[in-house]
Amino acid sequence: MRVWLAIQCFFKLLFNSEFSRQVQQLAEGELAATEPGKPLPTTTEKASPQPPPSLRSDAITLLATLQREARFVDIVSEPLDKYSDTEIGAAARDVLRDSGKVLNRLFSLKRVVDAEEGNAIEVPAGYDTGEYRLTGNVSGDLPLAGELMHAGWQATICELPSWTGGQQSAFVIAPAEVEIS
Amino acid sequence: MSAKYVLGIDLGTTNCVLAFVGLDSEPPEVRLLEVPQLVAASTVASRTSLPAFLYLATDHETSTGGFDLPWAEDRRYGVGEFARRQGADVPQRTVVAAKSWLCHSRVDRRQPILPAGAPAEVPQVSPVTASQRYLEHLLAAWNARFPETPAAEQIVVLTVPASFDAAARELTREAAIAAGLPADLVLLEEPQAAVYAWLSARGENWRKELSEGDRLLVCDIGGGTTDLTLVDVADEQGELALRRLAVGDHLLVGGDNMDLALAHQVAELFAEQGVKLDAWQSVALWHSCRDAKEILLGADAPQSHRVSVLGRGSKVIGGTVSVDVPRQLVTELLLSGFFPNCALADKPQRSRSSGFREIGLPFEADAAITRHLAAFLTSQGSESGETVSPTHVLFNGGVFKAENLRSHVLHLLDGWSADKSSVGELPGHRDLDYSVARGAAYYGWSKQHGGVRIRGGAARSYYVGIETAGLAIPGAARPLRALCVVPFGMEEGSEVDVPSGEIGLVLGESANFRFFNSAVRHQDQPGDLLPDIDERQLAETDSMETVLAAVDPVAETEAETGAEPEGATEDATNETYVPVKFQSRITELGVFELWCVSTTSDQRWKLEFSIRDQGQNGTER
Numbered sequence: 183m184r185v186w187l188a189i190q191c192f193f194k195l196l197f198n199s200e201f202s203r204q205v206q207q208l209a210e211g212e213l214a215a216t217e218p219g220k221p222l223p224t225t226t227e228k229a230s231p232q233p234p235p236s237l238r239s240d241a242i243t244l245l246a247t248l249q250r251e252a253r254f255v256d257i258v259s260e261p262l263d264k265y266s267d268t269e270i271g272a273a274a275r276d277v278l279r280d281s282g283k284v285l286n287r288l289f290s291l292k293r294v295v296d297a298e299e300g301n302a303i304e305v306p307a308g309y310d311t312g313e314y315r316l317t318g319n320v321s322g323d324l325p326l327a328g329e330l331m332h333a334g335w336q337a338t339i340c341e342l343p344s345w346t347g348g349q350q351s352a353f354v355i356a357p358a359e360v361e362i363s
Numbered sequence: 364m365s366a367k368y369v370l371g372i373d374l375g376t377t378n379c380v381l382a383f384v385g386l387d388s389e390p391p392e393v394r395l396l397e398v399p400q401l402v403a404a405s406t407v408a409s410r411t412s413l414p415a416f417l418y419l420a421t422d423h424e425t426s427t428g429g430f431d432l433p434w435a436e437d438r439r440y441g442v443g444e445f446a447r448r449q450g451a452d453v454p455q456r457t458v459v460a461a462k463s464w465l466c467h468s469r470v471d472r473r474q475p476i477l478p479a480g481a482p483a484e485v486p487q488v489s490p491v492t493a494s495q496r497y498l499e500h501l502l503a504a505w506n507a508r509f510p511e512t513p514a515a516e517q518i519v520v521l522t523v524p525a526s527f528d529a530a531a532r533e534l535t536r537e538a539a540i541a542a543g544l545p546a547d548l549v550l551l552e553e554p555q556a557a558v559y560a561w562l563s564a565r566g567e568n569w570r571k572e573l574s575e576g577d578r579l580l581v582c583d584i585g586g587g588t589t590d591l592t593l594v595d596v597a598d599e600q601g602e603l604a605l606r607r608l609a610v611g612d613h614l615l616v617g618g619d620n621m622d623l624a625l626a627h628q629v630a631e632l633f634a635e636q637g638v639k640l641d642a643w644q645s646v647a648l649w650h651s652c653r654d655a656k657e658i659l660l661g662a663d664a665p666q667s668h669r670v671s672v673l674g675r676g677s678k679v680i681g682g683t684v685s686v687d688v689p690r691q692l693v694t695e696l697l698l699s700g701f702f703p704n705c706a707l708a709d710k711p712q713r714s715r716s717s718g719f720r721e722i723g724l725p726f727e728a729d730a731a732i733t734r735h736l737a738a739f740l741t742s743q744g745s746e747s748g749e750t751v752s753p754t755h756v757l758f759n760g761g762v763f764k765a766e767n768l769r770s771h772v773l774h775l776l777d778g779w780s781a782d783k784s785s786v787g788e789l790p791g792h793r794d795l796d797y798s799v800a801r802g803a804a805y806y807g808w809s810k811q812h813g814g815v816r817i818r819g820g821a822a823r824s825y826y827v828g829i830e831t832a833g834l835a836i837p838g839a840a841r842p843l844r845a846l847c848v849v850p851f852g853m854e855e856g857s858e859v860d861v862p863s864g865e866i867g868l869v870l871g872e873s874a875n876f877r878f879f880n881s882a883v884r885h886q887d888q889p890g891d892l893l894p895d896i897d898e899r900q901l902a903e904t905d906s907m908e909t910v911l912a913a914v915d916p917v918a919e920t921e922a923e924t925g926a927e928p929e930g931a932t933e934d935a936t937n938e939t940y941v942p943v944k945f946q947s948r949i950t951e952l953g954v955f956e957l958w959c960v961s962t963t964s965d966q967r968w969k970l971e972f973s974i975r976d977q978g979q980n981g982t983e984r
Contacts, residue, residue, distance in 0.1 A: 256677045256678075260678060341408075343402055343403075343406045344406070
């Protein structure tokens with residue numbers, strides 16, 4: 183039996199490039215991860231169907247969303263020198279408003295510190311350096327008191343659209359638009 | 364398997380929403396389903412509403428998988444946000460306002476007629492199919508999120524405009540069943556759903572906020588339609604009870620008309636600057652005008668608001684045009700165009716002078732919603748000689764985000780009120796976009812838990828057109844009289860034998876009856892024969908028909924109406940006359956049925972709406 187299989191494989195290796203690629207992977211011990219025939223364990227308790235891993239980075243998806251709904255990439259790519267502030271302002275008003283809508287929907291932004299900027303606040307002992315950035319005369323024992331210069335931002339959710347397109351458009355932020363007459 | 368949730372579905376003209384509540388949640392916590400949908404090709408994101416747009420993809424678009432969803436591959440169409448965007452750019456392939464077509468009795472709503480005027484290679488769909496697609500999507504979204512409790516096994520409440528006639532309700536149900544919703548789904552009128560949402564938000568407090576003798580006007584202005592309903596507060600054995608008193612006619616005018624009218628005006632302001640907008644910019648302008656409307660008719664509105672339309676190409680700053688829209692323009696255009704001051708005695712103008720026409724749909728000749736409101740209130744009062752004046756108003760629909768519109772309507776109602784008393788808006792938070800779906804879910808919940816119900820019954824009385832004098836043959840040209848078969852307010856779960864002379868039908872032939880309804884003739888009882896058809900009071904809808912196959916009475920319940928009966932003895936060519944009378948029935952689920960019952964045997968035949976082209980005015984394509 184094995185002899186026959188070996189002969190089959192010999193010719194297939196010679197003439198079938200996909201087969202030879204897979205055999206090479208097998209020889210290198212990589213095939214197990216991508217084995218197609220093996221059924222995935224099914225579960226009915228999933229809260230939502232898991233989309234296949236996307237070929238596109240979430241960063242591109244975010245840019246695509248900002249461009250689609252707010253023309254964000256357009257406006258930051260445009261040279262500003264030839265326009266007056268009034269012209270820039272007219273376009274920016276809409277772009278900024280719509281960009282804000284997108285960010286709020288995707289990230290539901292809120293402040294890190296719930297206090298007015300300029301007020302005195304206390305930095306808790308054992309604070310996270312990711313949450314607070316201390317400036318000025320940073321010395322003494324925690325908790326430290328100081329003036330809130332910037333209240334910070336944080337996302338409370340992170341809900342980017344999922345993208346299922348192919349390799350060719352994985353880096354496309356906005357498709358070219360062609361009007362057929 | 365028994366239901367665990369109630370699903371309330373608002374199948375809107377421009378947006379669909381699904382709200383749900385656990386049957387065992389107490390107090391009921393109604394939530395909105397996040398609906399995953401295409402927002403661009405190959406891009407799926409969740410939104411709390413599903414825009415009711417259907418885009419019919421080209422073969423190439425289908426083959427690239429751009430319309431696939433987590434639960435569906437090789438999609439030939441898309442619904443939701445992406446379809447709405449496509450609607451602006453590719454109108455010939457996008458179905459819009461399918462719901463408005465559902466109640467348009469001059470076209471066959473089961474025929475593929477949408478998008479109207481599409482080129483031959485576009486596979487058109489019927490208004491029923493389009494509605495089915497939206498419901499299928501909501502269902503699939505539910506089932507993806509709650510695979511353990513599929514929608515088909517839950518309690519489902521689907522809302523329809525109060526002004527939908529029996530045929531339009533039947534078609535809505537048909538679309539829902541085809542989409543896979545359970546056969547025992549309940550249809551609820553949208554304005555009532557809005558009231559339930561208010562009741563659910565107020566809890567038991569509503570009994571302090573309304574009292575006996577109060578009369579509530581629900582003013583629901585959606586994207587494309589306006590729906591009016593009156594609800595009475597009565598005292599029944601010491602308990603406050605709600606009774607739906609009347610509903611208005613179907614008015615095809617809504618918020619979209621206002622935004623469009625404003626966009627036309629603003630486009631002229633641009634023209635004065637020498638800027639001509641192309642089709643794409645006009646759509647963008649339409650959306651900007653919606654915001655402008657809300658800002659300029661809002662509280663503390665500025666004197667003017669700058670409306671910009673961004674350039675189409677990638678030069679967004681260079682291509683942007685903008686114009687200042689003065690508040691006065693908006694006030695004059697929208698208030699005098701759609702909410703003009705008028706007297707209670709004023710009637711909508713019948714002439715077709717308004718500019719809002721789209722091929723096919725019978726938009727209102729008079730866009731003045733206040734005149735329709737006045738006519739509605741006077742028509743309900745005519746019976747006892749006094750006018751009906753509401754004491755409270757519940758606003759619904761995104762239009763009423765504009766505060767000035769709310770206060771303007773209240774002010775008008777004050778002036779119309781008989782004793783010049785003040786008409787108040789119901790207290791509490793306004794949930795103008797989602798209350799219909801939420802209220803529908805709460806209604807299903809309270810049905811199980813014994814909460815307060817709005818009693819109403821049939822919103823209209825219904826009539827069959829009858830030729831008089833002896834055995835008449837339907838179809839013969841004789842003067843018509845209208846036989847009342849369903850009285851106004853007929854309760855769900857009841858049936859009535861209609862007293863009448865015997866009507867002769869021919870066995871083996873189809874019988875076709877013209878069918879009418881009235882929103883204003885509350886006094887008619889079953890069997891009453893109106894001497895003529897007064898078009899101001901009776902509206903003709905789809906006719907009703909059946910084929911009089913001789914049905915074996917035992918097998919009658921299973922037999923498809925009109926099917927050849929088993930062991931039929933009569934020969935159809937014999938022209939056997941069968942004397943029949945009518946029996947009408949409204950099921951517990953609110954489904955209207957009309958039967959012809961033989962007076963000489965146990966046989967009976969169910970009449971079905973004949974949703975077909977009504978002759979020369981038919982399908983406009």
